[in-house]
Amino acid sequence: MKIPLLATLLHVLSLVQAAPARSNSDSNPGLRGSESLVGYSPSEPSASKSAPDIKYTLLPGQKEDPNIGSYLDFEKADNPQPIRGSSGGDDPGPRNYNYDRINSDKLAPPGTDHGQTINAQWPMGLSHNRLGIEGAGWARQENTVVMPDAKMMAGVDMRLEPAAYRELHWHVASEWSLVLNGSCRIQAINENGETFIDDLNAGDVWFFPPGIPHSIQALDDGVEFLLVFDDGDFSEDNTFLATEVFLHTPKEVLAKNLGLTTSAFDNIPGDELYIFKGTPAPADIEEQNVTTSAGLVPRTQSYSYHFSEQEAHNVAGGSVKIVDPINFPIASNFSAAIVTVHPGGMREIHWHPTSDEWTFFISGQGRATLFTAPNAATTFDYRAGDVGYFPKSNSHYIENTGDEDLVFVEVLQAPQFTDMALGQWIASTPKQIISDTLNLSNDTLSKLKKEKQYVVAGNTTS
Structure with a gap:
């Protein structure tokens, strides 16, 4: 008697399902x-396992009400812990103690932090470093990657050794720089054929609009400068380079355009130069002051501003000095x-x-709390070489948490450097409104400026 095909298939499937699972690793049972x-x-x-023995000493600020939010200097702590007041708990690891020590407000945030803001911090030390040819320098960048x-602006930190060049180039984005x-x-x-040349020192500023071809050469002491671009997606790797223009244009076309023979281009570089060493610039800048019939770029449209020579405005807690289109007109939207x-x-x-x-x-070190409506707040710790980013209308401060001066540059995409100050707003609003809203006493309100x-200067009173 023949067994129907369907019955046979069901019988085979039942045998397969009943068989124990096997794998290629069965030949080595020690793996599992x-x-x-x-x-x-x-x-x-x-088996019972004993709890890890964690030894640590809390800093005084960790024993306070978390909402006081005192800065915690974990660099001096043997085993920093994520504890503030009754909040948090000990951490036996695994962990990176180096990060914890310099980011105490991430490990043990103030009680006033809440929810999640954007990441407002990037250390340039974590950026990939692009090295120049034969020890000519380096460049590392921050952008939306x-x-x-950080959508409105991107930045580059660049170093050129003595006599090194940042190759002739231009950008689609505007370039603002601080030496x-x-x-x-x-x-x-520029597009009118007007030429420009200048020597800049530490603290000076330059600006090149989109499409303006330019070069940078370090003088005898080398140079390091900060570049800021008005596009958060900007990449320093995507600039228009003179070498690339020549490499990717037919030699016959180059010869016709420049009135030369094709053999004139036999020795052009076979690849981009980007950062490379060259002949030292002559001490007398006039030797390189090439002009056309159009003459020089007008002083009112100068691409440089000697910001280092501008006096700072001193206040109780430090100083401020501003450069914006009011005193540097060519940088039309950089303040x-x-x-x-x-x-x-x-x-x-x-x-x-x-x-x-x-x-x-x-230079120095500090911290800042970024507040984003309606109730998100994150505190970040910053060191020299870090980038901070604070979206428009999001309130923040920057507090010096070290024992030396904290120095930083704030860059805006605006025709004038302006801000709204919390203290001035509260002090210049009718006291009744502030008292009804914040329950502050008249004595407190009378002290506001x-x-x-x-x-503002440090205030240690509680």
């Missing part, structure tokens, strides 16, 4: 434990302030109504 380890097993109870919410140390010579020509905060002081709580703020920390402070 026994079946008795799966789930609860009353006959084989788990590493700070996705951090050393000196350099910059050169450019910046260099802020110095003495130990214990802080850049007052403020926000910028029309622009995001891109901040670079030049109606003028912007920019930087």
